[in-house]
Amino acid sequence: MASVNIRQIGKAYGETAVLKGVSLDIRDGEFLTLIGPSGCGKSTLLRILAGLEAQDSGSIELDGENIDARRPSGRDVAMVFQSYALYPHFTVFDNIALPLRMQRLSRIQRLPVLGYLLPARKSIERAIAGEVNQVAKMLNIDPLLQRKPGQLSGGQRQRVALGRAMVRHPKIFLMDEPLSNLDAKLRVQMRAEIVALHRRLGVTFVYVTHDQAEAMTMSDRVAVMVGGDVLQIAPPEELYRNPAEIRVAELIGSPKINILAVDAMPGAARYGFACAHRIGFRPESASIVTSGTGVLEGVVSNVENFGADIFIHVDINGAGRIIVRRDPHSPRLSPGNAVGIMLDPRQILVFDTDGKRLTEKERIAV
Numbered sequence: 001m002a003s004v005n006i007r008q009i010g011k012a013y014g015e016t017a018v019l020k021g022v023s024l025d026i027r028d029g030e031f032l033t034l035i036g037p038s039g040c041g042k043s044t045l046l047r048i049l050a051g052l053e054a055q056d057s058g059s060i061e062l063d064g065e066n067i068d069a070r071r072p073s074g075r076d077v078a079m080v081f082q083s084y085a086l087y088p089h090f091t092v093f094d095n096i097a098l099p100l101r102m103q104r105l106s107r108i109q110r111l112p113v114l115g116y117l118l119p120a121r122k123s124i125e126r127a128i129a130g131e132v133n134q135v136a137k138m139l140n141i142d143p144l145l146q147r148k149p150g151q152l153s154g155g156q157r158q159r160v161a162l163g164r165a166m167v168r169h170p171k172i173f174l175m176d177e178p179l180s181n182l183d184a185k186l187r188v189q190m191r192a193e194i195v196a197l198h199r200r201l202g203v204t205f206v207y208v209t210h211d212q213a214e215a216m217t218m219s220d221r222v223a224v225m226v227g228g229d230v231l232q233i234a235p236p237e238e239l240y241r242n243p244a245e246i247r248v249a250e251l252i253g254s255p256k257i258n259i260l261a262v263d264a265m266p267g268a269a270r271y272g273f274a275c276a277h278r279i280g281f282r283p284e285s286a287s288i289v290t291s292g293t294g295v296l297e298g299v300v301s302n303v304e305n306f307g308a309d310i311f312i313h314v315d316i317n318g319a320g321r322i323i324v325r326r327d328p329h330s331p332r333l334s335p336g337n338a339v340g341i342m343l344d345p346r347q348i349l350v351f352d353t354d355g356k357r358l359t360e361k362e363r364i365a366v
């Protein structure tokens with residue numbers, strides 16, 4: 001069991017409020033991702049959870065027990081950092097074994113030469129070696145145990161950092177942008193490996209990223225943070241379909257959601273949102289029709305062909321640029337072509353002047 005209840009956490013550095021009363025309930029065994037733009041306070045919240053930083057206000061409960069006064073080592077959490085934080089002069093084996101040695105050996109037993117002469121050290125070391133080997137096998141790094149971090153690839157270093165967290169059997173894994181130093185291909189592979197690891201271990205993962213593809217593909221639920229607040233927490237699909245406000249809609253989805261001022265749409269009244277401020281629609285919710293027959297009219301400015309999908313960029317007359325997804329089998333379009341745009345009314349998101357999403361009922365009421 002490891003549920004976490006974060007209640008009204010506040011944190012400021014000098015005059016700058018970094019966390020503004022963040023509350024979040026993380027369920028036992030779930031993969032929860034904190035996503036948000038750079039500087040929104042994700043890492044700070046994670047460090048407070050780990051006990052590496054103290055909050056100014058609010059409290060944290062682990063399995064219903066307040067842990068505010070507990071030191072990092074007493075919290076049963078393991079943190080994996082973006083930089084991996086491996087010791088360069090230690091072998092992979094020693095890096096992974098480190099937390100176990102710190103836990104199980106006394107200061108005298110840890111001494112380089114003298115320690116080995118003490119009888120208990122040998123049996124403790126044997127047990128530690130067994131556990132390190134087991135974790136290394138699980139992560140496919142067992143052939144690398146005698147190497148130093150400098151002799152490893154980025155992905156291998158990442159696995160060593162995971163291994164060092166795993167040997168402690170923590171109740172919670174905290175991961176701070178663990179894949180951001182890897183190249184694109186390896187990132188995709190490690191994404192799958194971390195998800196598989198989570199499934200196998202069945203413990204709670206709290207994962208920080210600013211990469212929405214990671215958040216969408218890995219998480220049970222995603223908490224969207226902007227400017228020190230959690231704006232919404234929901235499963236990825238729900239965030240994509242039902243964002244609570246425009247900032248969430250803009251952060252989730254690639255290519256980004258199209259946002260237009262309602263004023264830009266001559267036919268707005270027919271959709272029943274004439275009084276709304278802005279509308280949003282995903283690239284797949286719009287279609288291209290013959291010029292002169294759409295609810296929007298514009299000119300193709302760019303065509304991006306990804307093989308399975310084609311994204312057509314269209315400059316809407318006087319209202320900005322939108323992106324429409326197209327079937328690769330549809331007729332070719334080229335920059336300069338005049339086109340019309342039709343929208344699926346059920347897929348249009350409507351936002352008020354504050355950026356809050358209006359529900360179907362609120363839309364009809366205005």
Ligand SMILES: Nc1ncnc2c1ncn2[C@@H]1O[C@H](COP(=O)(O)OP(=O)(O)OP(=O)(O)O)[C@@H](O)[C@H]1O
Nearest residue numbers: 013018036037038039040041042043044045209210
């Ligand atoms: N020790 C510190 N002293 C002063 N300001 C800090 C400190 N740590 C973080 N900050 C500031 O607090 C804000 C939030 O930082 P944090 O690292 O939590 O953001 P983040 O969302 O994780 O961003 P990133 O994705 O860039 O890592 C930033 O503006 C940062 O400059």
